[in-house]
Amino acid sequence: MxxxxxxxxxxxxxxxxxxxxxxxxxxxxxxxxxxxxxxxxxxxxxxxxxxxxxxxxxxxxxxxxxxVWRRALPVQHFFPMSAGTGSQLDLPTDLPTDLAPSKIALQVDNPTGKAAEFTAIIFGPCVNPAFQIGTNTYEVDVTVAAGGYISLSATGLEKSIHLTADNGDLSDVFDKGKRGSGSGGGSYVFEPIPAGDSLLTISGNFGIDLTLYDVSGGVPWRTLSSQTPS
Known part of the structure; x- marks a missing residue:
């Protein structure tokens, strides 16, 4: 250089x-x-x-x-307009079962043409937040207070899960992420995001900020607005 x-x-x-x-x-x-x-x-x-x-x-x-080189794509914000309670819904009649909470369907866009690494911020309040993208479910078994959030990193540089409490305290909750049988098993919390458009289903009243990463073995100069290293 x-x-x-x-x-x-x-x-x-x-x-x-x-x-x-x-x-x-x-x-x-x-x-x-x-x-x-x-x-x-x-x-x-x-x-x-x-x-x-x-x-x-x-x-x-x-x-x-x-x-490899990495480029963060624009953050995708998902905030369900209709908030569920995260618990069962009580029926007006005395039956031995109630209704499960509603799920909000949204769409994730991955324009890279290949499965993408990602980071996610999950905002409280929520209990054991879980969401599904395509055929994989991402779940972290922790309680997040109002004003708190989970930081999930699923990149080649870092696999981590941290909980930030409403007072700013930071905890490592890596062991609370569901990993199932690993990648491709359907319940791997670090599963790359599929290429193209995928259905996102959120079960609960929490919001998610999702950042996908494009990865390349060399800098694709055609993607740059100018060619100025910094």
Whole structure:
């Protein structure tokens, strides 16, 4: 990667940041045009020859850590207009059974042409929230108070489930996610989202923010509005 600048002094600060990542063994994020990202280390540099004393050109060696580039697609918001109670509905007559809560049908769009990684935010209040996309059910067996939410990550970089309480307390609830028999089993909480349009069914009165990720082995330049790395 080549950097050219008219303010060579700024390169010192940049070099310090690069070295700090390596020393901490914590990669930074390399972003192309604010769209495609990958974790990376900058591990070496060499000063290029330029004819102007106030102009610098530096060639950096970059180690890409993930093997693929990722781009977050626009967040899809799902808030049922008709809220269920999350519990059974009592019939006016004294029968030995009642009605199950209604389910709200919505639609998820995955335009990538392949199964997509995703992250989701599930908003409380709800108890054991579950939703179905296509043939797979995603369920987390926790109670979420009003003002709280679940953060679910199902990407190649991270598989995690965290609960944020209404007071801001953060808990790791990874073991509360239903994983069934694993991917393809129909009840895997980290199952990729199918390509195309899929029916989303929410059983309860909670909202979901769903972010899908496009993944590519190389930066697809045709998708960029400009070709400016950052």
């Amino acid at each position: 080549t950097i050219r600048t008219k303010t060579p002094g700024e390169l010192d600060a940049v070099q310090t940041a690069f070295e700090s990542d390596v020393q901490a063994v914590q990669p930074g994020i390399l972003t192309v045009d604010g769209e495609w990202t990958q974790r990376a280390f900058i591990v070496g540099s060499s000063l290029g020859l330029v004819p102007w004393p106030q102009f610098a050109q530096v060639d950096y060696a970059v180690v890409l850590c993930d093997g």
